[in-house]
Amino acid sequence: MDRAPGVSVRLKLTLSYAGFLMVAGALLLAAVWVFLLRYVPDRAMLYNPDDRPTGGVFPIRSVLLHVFAPRAVAVLAFLLVFGLVGGWLLAGRMLAPLTRITEATRLASTGSLAHRVRLPGRKDEFRELADAFDTMLARLEEHIAEQRRFAANASHELRTPLAISKSLLDVARTDPTHDTGEIIERLHAVNTRAIDLTEALLLLSRAGQRSFTREQVDLSLLAEEATETLLPLAEKLGVSIETSGDIAPTDGSHALLLQLSTNLVHNAIVHNLPGQGTVSVNTSVRTKTVVLTVENTGEKLTPHSVSTFTAPFQRGTERIHTDHAGVGLGLAIVNTITQAHDGTLTLTPRSAGGISVSVELPRSPGTLTGDASAN
Structure with missing residues (x-):
């Protein structure tokens, strides 16, 4: 955004410091002058060396004003110079961290994201x-x-x-x-x-x-629909599927959550033991969340290899591949949909082989009617 040039913050702070110091000094001098006016008489008699009055009157306040005024002006002038110089140095020291942050911002705007401010010192607002x-x-x-x-x-x-x-x-x-x-x-x-x-x-x-409309859905029904859709594929590969669980209400996109369930069940089927594998699909309800868990049998996996499965185009080398292995985006899509619904995706290798995948989503405050089916 193009802006007209203005006064720097350092100069504004300097003028503020100097102005405050001038006001404080003026108030102090005014207080001294009021004190003098209150306790010093306006006039006094003149006395001779014998302590006898001469009959003359000496104007004390006029003399005080004549002496006090130029010195008060000198003090205010000193405070002005001191406030400007000290304020300029103090403002520069206070704004030094902001200058480093500004330079880092300018570097970042040019595409240099490796630079860091790394401001030293103890914790404060600037740090x-x-x-x-x-x-x-x-x-x-x-x-x-x-x-x-x-x-x-x-x-x-x-x-x-x-x-x-x-x-x-x-x-x-x-x-x-x-x-x-x-x-x-x-x-x-x-x-x-x-x-x-x-x-x-x-x-x-x-x-x-997150360009989708949220509505109340039941994860158990979505899991059942995904299982029924993929049942022919499971039968072709000799994989048995077991579904169970409770009604699991959550708020989100019906289409995206169905895609999430389908991807999980599909992955569990195609990355399984050929001819003798099993897949378990379960939904459960917790205090504030609902959970969809899909487990399958298969080769033993390491935690390190499992941690890479949600990266796009990653296909676990230790898993069994078939002609239905997909394009390498199954769990990446699951992870993105889960995050878009403010949920958590957990992948855990099973000790007997295979993997357990759990999707935990916020529980809907409403209630759904009906029972989750179990096969």
């Missing part, structure tokens, strides 16, 4: 401001680095199906005898993957912006 600014810069730097990694990964993921499509089209153009049906089928599969990835990216962006 609290500097520490808060450093924290903001650290979070902003981390967020931008994460966005850059995400953009690079998304570009790589989108480039892969496009490159495959180009190769298939080149084969069809240069080799007329190649099986056209096979090429079309592969192009359809590649195009479907690209569409799924694009839709996942759009969903991730919409959830992160």
Whole structure:
């Protein structure tokens, strides 16, 4: 924003200090003068060396005023100079931390987010401001680095199906005898993957912006709907699903929370033991929150590997992969939707193998009617 040049804060503080000092000095001199007027008589008789009055009158107050006035002016002049010089130095010392914060802000505005104020000294208002600014810069730097990694990964993921499509089209153009049906089928599969990835990216962006209308929903019904939708896939892979729990009311987007439940159940199915895996879906109610927990069997996982599963395009190398493994955004979308609903996502490796994923959301103050089904 363009602003007209104005008086610096340092000069304003200097004038304020000097003005206050002048007012205090003037009040002090006025108090001295009132004291003199009160206790010193206006006139006095003149006496000779024999202590006899001469008959003359001496105007004491006039003499005091003649002596007091120029000295009072000199004192005020000294206070003015002292106040200006001392105020300028004091204001500069007091505003020095603000100057460092301003310089850091200017560097940040140019894109240099690695700089920190790191204001030394004990805690006060300026140091609290500097520490808060450093924290903001650290979070902003981390967020931008994460966005850059995400953009690079998304570009790589989108480039892969496009490159495959180009190769298939080149084969069809240069080799007329190649099986056209096979090429079309592969192009359809590649195009479907690209569409799924694009839709996942759009969903991730919409959830992160919190651009949705909140309504009361029941997590148990959403979990049941997601389970019924994915039951054919589970049967195809030989995975059994068990659902149980209580009515779990929360406020949020029905579509996003359904996507969250679907992603959790889908991940639990496709990253499982082939032909003999199990998935457990449970909802529970706590004092102020509701919890959706999805557990599955599988290979043993380490806490370190589990901590990376919510990063975009991360696919655990220790998990079993299938043709339904998705685009690597399943848990990233779950994490974003959970945060958009002010919830908490917890991933815990099971000692027997597999993983337990819990989504804890704020409980709705209203009540829902009906019973959660169990299969």
